[in-house]
Amino acid sequence: MTQSSHLSLRKLNISLEDFSLKNLDLEVRQGEYFVLLGPTGAGKTVLLEALAGIIPLQSGSILLEGTDITVYPPELRRVGFVYQDFALFPHLTVAGNISFGLQNSWRMADYTGDSARKKIFPLPWMRLILKGKSHQQAIKAKVEQISSLFKIRHLLERSPNSLSGGEKQRVAMARALITTPQILLLDEPLSSLDPETREGIQRELRRIHQELGTTTLHITHNFEVAAALADRIGVIMDGKIVQLGTPREIFRQPDNEKVAQFVGVRNIFRGRHFVEEDGGGILQLDGFKFASISGLKGIVRASIRPEDILLSREPLRSSARNNFKGRVVEISDRGSFSYITVRIPSLEQDGKDLNLIVLITRRSGDELALDLGQDIFAEFKASALHIF
Amino acid sequence: MRRNRSFNAVFILLAFFLVLFIGVPIFLTLTGSPPRVFWQAVLDEQVQESILFTFFSSLIATGVGLLTGIPLAYLLARKNFPGKQFIESLIDLPIVIPHSAAGIALLLALGRGSALGRGFEALGLRFVSAAPGVVAAMLFVSVPFLVDSAREGFEAVDPRLEYVARTLGSSAWNVFWRVSFPMAWRSIISGLIMMWARGISEFGAVVILTYHPMIAPVLLYERFQSFGLDYALPVAGIVILISMLVFLILRALNSNREDK
DSSP states (O other), X not given: OOSOEEEEEEEEEEEETTXXXXXXXXXXXXXXXEEEEOOTTSSHHHHHHHHHTXXXXXXXXEEETTEEOTTOOGGGTXXXXXXXXXXXXXXXXXXXXXXXXXXXXXXXXXXXXXXXXXXXXXXXXXXXXXXXXXXXXXXXXXXXXXXXXXXXXXXXXXXXXXXXXXXXXXXXXXXXXXXXXXXXXXXXXXXXXXXXXXXXXXXXXXXXXXXXXXXXXXXXXXXXXXXXXXXXXXXXXXXXXXXXXXXXXXHHSOSSHHHHHHHOOOEXXXXXXXXXXXXXXXXXXXXXXXXXXXXXXXXXXXXXXXXXXXXXXXXXXXXXXXEEEEXXXXXXXXXXXEEEEEEXXXXXXXOOOEEEEEEEEHHHHHHHTOOTTOEEEEEEOGGGOEEO | OHHHHHHHHHHHHHHHHHHHHHHHHHHHHHHSSOHHHHHHHHHOHHHHHHHHHHHHHHHHHHHHHHHHHHHHHHHXXXXXXXXXXXXXXXXXXXXXXXXXXXXXXHHHHHSTTSHHHHHHHHTTOOOTTSHHHHHHHHHHHHHHHHHHHXXXXXXXXXXXXXXXXXXXXXXXXXXXXXXIHHHHHHHHHHHHHHHHHHHHTOOHHHHHHOOSSOOHHHHHHHHHHHHOHHHHHHHHHHHHHHHHHHHHHHHHHHHHHHHO
């Protein structure tokens, strides 16, 4: 391993009534955004709660920054936790929520860098008594600083109940990050948001992660979320990690049928997206242009499900806006269906060619009589191109 | 619509009957004695003392209930342990048993005949025919109201709020004071009011354990037994009036809090 491992889980065993994790090993690297992707009920939340010290382990150990924190109580682990529904304290204001972790006076000195005070008053209760004005000011400054980062300064005096989903999400993140945790644990933080808000928050998450560099472990069942955010992805099924890799590796080369079915092998691109005057979208890749129906602007990722692409031997006259001529470079037989990789030559002279993965049934494959190296036409509708 | 009208008529009639049934006796008691007699009773030192003593004893009982009942309520709301159901039933038992029986039980446990009673007496705490007996009797019969109400309050607090607070660096103590307790506060305060009110109104258990010094209900009973209705009536009026006032004020204060 080239990078140092930040969080490592060794032979983790957890067993609850309806669910268990068996001999789970996992390494998350320093500063990494790691996404644990798995179907609902795969035990992702339980794993996070175990890491936070909320649920006891049956066996195994958890190392954070080389320290064995397996037996530490939650308050000493320095993990940040964001629940799916954000779990904001309803009896406190937004400011009260965000500053919650700073109000524990014995850790206050750690957060404000007030080391002199810490030296003079080594015991926690002493600092409890001496929680003075300067502390309150330091807390206020920190709250304002992080609120600016999350663009929620105007919400500070509001009650959490009056916030929208996206606003709650930001508050929950700010509350977790203000204590500078060594690792941030996110439990499906985007799944309760509507798709539009989700897109925005997703970008926000990426920006914040780049800015703060907090090692993050994010769990989700949503492929788009994982692809958009992850440095690396671990696919978890039935209490086990079944595949580990970059988003590209996972989605292009699923290790087995189950993973493939779950993640859905997809074509993923990164490019610049424009909106035309008539409202239609254009995704610009290296030497390619795809029509879309999205209204997003700027650098985006895009995906097409392999089953949404049509193959034909002759050019088709159809309503599909995206038509390409290419060559079959790979045929991967999976029983009743096949994955066909079609290479589309770049329109620019020394541009990179583009590979499209297409899913067809075996019967279609037989009828098309596909062979390697054969010319083929591929097309898909603008609405099949998913921009995120 | 006609059907609806008959429905409303019947329900209003039945409800009205009940309101009258409660309201009329109280009204009659409050207005039953001439103002001069009523005022004399207000000035009666024995009456004043007994009322203050009643309120104060119930306050102490409520304090003891707060100190011990809140931890119990929290444990019942949060933890699973063997015998939990048994404890839940046990703590509610004082609501259903006759209060004279509760008095007998307390007399047995805390009286001079028992080891416990002798132990306390060695410490200077006497329960039979003494103020601590009043407090003990009130505590016994009224604490279930507090425990039940507080437990419901704690159960309504999402445990994940406590978990998040832990990950934010708070110890279990800290989480209790900063999350669980403030969030359950409304249920706790209404439990405290209920407990206090129930303590004030207690007669059966107290009279068996401690006849003297007299709480207001016992004084009322004694006046009735020794001198008759005319002498008991003004005392009853005062007790009802003060209880009503205090109860209304507390309710109003509490609902003000909730509006905020």
